[in-house]
Structures are given as structure tokens and as C-alpha cells.
Amino acid sequence: MTGAGITLFDHVLTANALLVAFAMVGIIMWLSNALASRLTGGRIHGSAIAIIIGLALAFWGGIATGGHKGLSDIPVLSGFGLMGGAMLRDFAIVATACEVDIERAKRAGLVGTIALVLGTVLPFLFGAGLAWAFGYRDAVTISTIGAGAVTYIVGPVTGAALGAAPVIVTLSIGIGVVKSVVVMITTPLVARFIGLDNPRTAMVFGGMMGTVSGVTAGLAATDRRLVPYGALTATFHTGLGCLLAPSILYFAVLAVTG
Amino acid sequence: MTISGVALLALCTLLGQVLGELLGVQLGVKANVGGVGIAMILLIAARVWLTDRKLWTAGVNQGVMLWASLYIPIVIAMAAQQDVAAAVSGGPMVLIGGICVVCLCFAMVALIGRMSGRSETMDEIEARERLASITEQADTA
Structure with a gap:
């Protein structure tokens, strides 16, 4: 790919950071569910594996950038900060209240x-x-x-x-x-x-x-x-x-x- | 309308956060006291109130459930932005402290659970509810 091509690619990803996060989390979850059923026969929950992958990526992001916000310190992955930030987290937690007896x-x-x-x-x-x-x-x-x-x-x-x-x-x-x-x-x-x-x-x-x-x-x-x-x-x-x-x-x- | 469910959820969350902040100010604490918990109680109350008046429509339900179902992906994104590097590099006191305090808390959960007697598990609850709905259908048929 040419230099201009990379810049263009970067530009699209950075401008659509939240969508990048949606797509990546989707891929991580799909992978985790496949790993959970293939390797562990469903004994370990897919979301447990996904969370560990998330933490591992956060560790890598912290080492790579020297920042404090894990993966979201990488510009094209900044959408993780919004998706996993306090606002949407609290919003989704409150939504689960409908399942409370x-x-x-x-x-x-x-x-x-x-x-x-x-x-x-x-x-x-x-x-x-x-x-x-x-x-x-x-x-x-x-x-x-x-x-x-x-x-x-x-x-x-x-x-x-x-x-x-x-x-x-x-x-x-x-x-x-x-x-x-x-x-x-x-x-x-x-x-x-x-x-x-x-x-x-x-x-x-x-x-x-x-x-x-x-x-x-x-x-x-x-x-x-x-x-x-x-x-x-x-x-x-x-x-x-x-x-x-x-x-x-x-x-x-x-x-x-x- | 789906948006009415999303809007209701947003209103409950915002109101809960405001009340949590006010509670914090009242108590002289620099933090939000139970904002999310208050919001959850508001949403439960709103659902009961709307259901009684037949206003909890499929659309409203869909708007709320959309976000409830996105909960796990959001938690994974949250995990991906924790300061894991700092946690690991914090030295022995940080690691020992973090790990031991979790062990202590797990032991307490087990102890309190045992002391307060047996409780119906989630599987048993669902099995009983399924059975109840089947008998109900049989009764009406």
C-alpha cells in the first residue's frame, strides 16, 4: 500500500473510531466463543475469554503507548474509550435492571x-x-x-x-x-x-x-x-x-x- | 417506538446520576453515591408504572433491551482500556494487596452465603417459571 493509501485508511478509521471498536469487539467475541466451545467444550464462558483478551490487549496498549487507558490510547482504537467508558457502561448496566425480579x-x-x-x-x-x-x-x-x-x-x-x-x-x-x-x-x-x-x-x-x-x-x-x-x-x-x-x-x- | 425505550433509559440514567451526585454533596463526599443503583430502581419503577397502564409497549421494551444486550460487548471494551500495564508494574505490595484482598472477599461471600441459608439458583428459578407458564397455558386451553 502507498503512503497516501495508509493515511486514507487511518483517516477513515480515526473518523469512525466507535465503529472500529464495535467491529473489533464483535470479532473478539466471535473468536472467544469459538475458542470456548472448540477448546474447552463450553466449560469456560466465551465472555470470560473475551474479557481476558481485552485485558491482554489493554496491557499491550499500555506498553506500546506508555499511556494509562490501555488500547484506547492508540488513535485508531480510541473508540474503545467511548464504547467501554463510564457513560455507555452505566447506560447498559441500568438497562439490565429490567431483568431484576x-x-x-x-x-x-x-x-x-x-x-x-x-x-x-x-x-x-x-x-x-x-x-x-x-x-x-x-x-x-x-x-x-x-x-x-x-x-x-x-x-x-x-x-x-x-x-x-x-x-x-x-x-x-x-x-x-x-x-x-x-x-x-x-x-x-x-x-x-x-x-x-x-x-x-x-x-x-x-x-x-x-x-x-x-x-x-x-x-x-x-x-x-x-x-x-x-x-x-x-x-x-x-x-x-x-x-x-x-x-x-x-x-x-x-x-x-x- | 424503539427510541422511546432508549429515551426512557437515558432519562432514568441521567436522573439517577444527578440524584447520586446530590446525595454525594449532601453527605459531603467527592463522589457519586449509588447513581447507577438509583437509576436502576427508577427504571424498575417506571416499568411497573407503565405496565400497569398498558404503556410498556414492545417498542419501549426493544429500546431498553437493545442496550441490555450490548452490555457484555461494552464490558469487553471496558476491559480493553484498563491500566493493566500500571497494575502489573506496581510492585509486590500492589500485586499481593490486590490478589489477597480478592481472596478475602471471596471467602466472605461464601461465608455470608452459607450463613443465610440456601437460595433458589437461577436455573431452578427458570425451570419453575417455565413449568408455571406451561401449566398456565394448559389451564387456559
Whole structure:
């Protein structure tokens, strides 16, 4: 192909970035479904493979461009940023609410709420303990790292509120992102062992894990029908974390460290 | 009309986000508190209200379901734009922390699930509903 030809090709792809993303995701899903049925006999969900391919491509995109938005940092693939961004993600999650059985959701409401509170406090305490084990002794740093273990949004929000050092904020985001990625990959593998096959456990799972991206992708890869139940509780998680981490939980850490 | 379903979904999502932001401001938090959850509850309420008045038409349903069915592709696009490179290069504390906290949470999900007793699985629910609709058809026939 000539230089002008490549420019023209590039121009069409960049001008239609969202369509490029639709086409590529379609191809990834088609490939994943074929792999799932041919190689694993349907034991591994096609969407689980597709999500892992997505993460692998994100890793490659990050290495290739040095950016922070995975594949979408490559200009012709910038459509991934719009397609997988918060706006369309939330739009599609809300749409799944039509599949929620209201009575069932109400009955799981209390246990879901308990999971939501535990899902904020326990990861925070774990993260705080980890920071202590790695030699950090000031309450602001410990709280910011603890908040990162809740979700990768709670970490930086808490860090900003408490005035943590940028490098600590980066660490806390890192823990949150690893958490989210690990949830996406491992949920379908452990689903059977933790009894994740019914709406109530899905709501507990959503409240406990918190990370909306991890929960919804993990459930999508396990059983598409469970997604709305998990999403219903998970979406309150980040808000609750942002509420508790820089306030009550920080004061608790301060009381211990003195 | 399909667009009326899409529009309804958009209105619920926008209203939910606004209410989530307001809740955040009220609580003095720099984040959206449950915006998506509130939007989901609004959509469920709207569906009940419209169904009761026979206004939840096939077109409206199609507009909402179009986006519900695009959910998984959107999640895959979302996975493709995560900062995986940073997560991997974050060092031992980041990796240990991220992995162990997930194990802890999985254990808690299993524990809470066991403590609150057995629940009908998705397969059992669908089987029962299928059976119910078959008997219903047989009754009317």
C-alpha cells in the first residue's frame, strides 16, 4: 500500500473510531466463543475469554503507548474509550435492571447491605495492615492504601481528601486496579465454590467485591442473568467507600497510630 | 417506538446520576453515591408504572433491551482500556494487596452465603417459571 493509501485508511478509521471498536469487539467475541466451545467444550464462558483478551490487549496498549487507558490510547482504537467508558457502561448496566425480579431483590436487601458495609471495612483494614507491614506509619498513607483496597476510585478520592503524596495515591490506584482485574478473571473459576449461582449471592458478591467493573465483568463471564443483581449493590460500594474511608476509617487509623 | 425505550433509559440514567451526585454533596463526599443503583430502581419503577397502564409497549421494551444486550460487548471494551500495564508494574505490595484482598472477599461471600441459608439458583428459578407458564397455558386451553 502507498503512503497516501495508509493515511486514507487511518483517516477513515480515526473518523469512525466507535465503529472500529464495535467491529473489533464483535470479532473478539466471535473468536472467544469459538475458542470456548472448540477448546474447552463450553466449560469456560466465551465472555470470560473475551474479557481476558481485552485485558491482554489493554496491557499491550499500555506498553506500546506508555499511556494509562490501555488500547484506547492508540488513535485508531480510541473508540474503545467511548464504547467501554463510564457513560455507555452505566447506560447498559441500568438497562439490565429490567431483568431484576423485584421481590427477590427486596428479600436479599438486608444481607446485601451487610455485605456492602463489610465489603468496605474489611478490604480497608486489610489494605491498612498491608501498608503497616510494608513500613508505612503515618495515618494518611495507611488510610489511602487501605482505601485503594476498597476500589481504585475510593483510593484517589481518599488520598485527595487527606492530602496523601502522589506516589501513595498511585500505589492505592494500583491495588484497586489489580483487585478489579483479579475479580474479572477469577470469578468464573471460583463461582461454584462460593455458591455464586443465585440472585441473593450475586447481591452479596456485588456488595462485597465492590469494583463495578470487576463485579459486572466477573458475573458476565459466570452467568449473564446474575449481572443486574450484582450491579445493584456494587454501585453503592464506591460511594460508601468514599464516605467512610476519609472520615470514620481514617479517624480509626489515626487513633491507632497516634 | 424503539427510541422511546432508549429515551426512557437515558432519562432514568441521567436522573439517577444527578440524584447520586446530590446525595454525594449532601453527605459531603467527592463522589457519586449509588447513581447507577438509583437509576436502576427508577427504571424498575417506571416499568411497573407503565405496565400497569398498558404503556410498556414492545417498542419501549426493544429500546431498553437493545442496550441490555450490548452490555457484555461494552464490558469487553471496558476491559480493553484498563491500566493493566500500571497494575502489573506496581510492585509486590500492589500485586499481593490486590490478589489477597480478592481472596478475602471471596471467602466472605461464601461465608455470608452459607450463613443465610440456601437460595433458589437461577436455573431452578427458570425451570419453575417455565413449568408455571406451561401449566398456565394448559389451564387456559
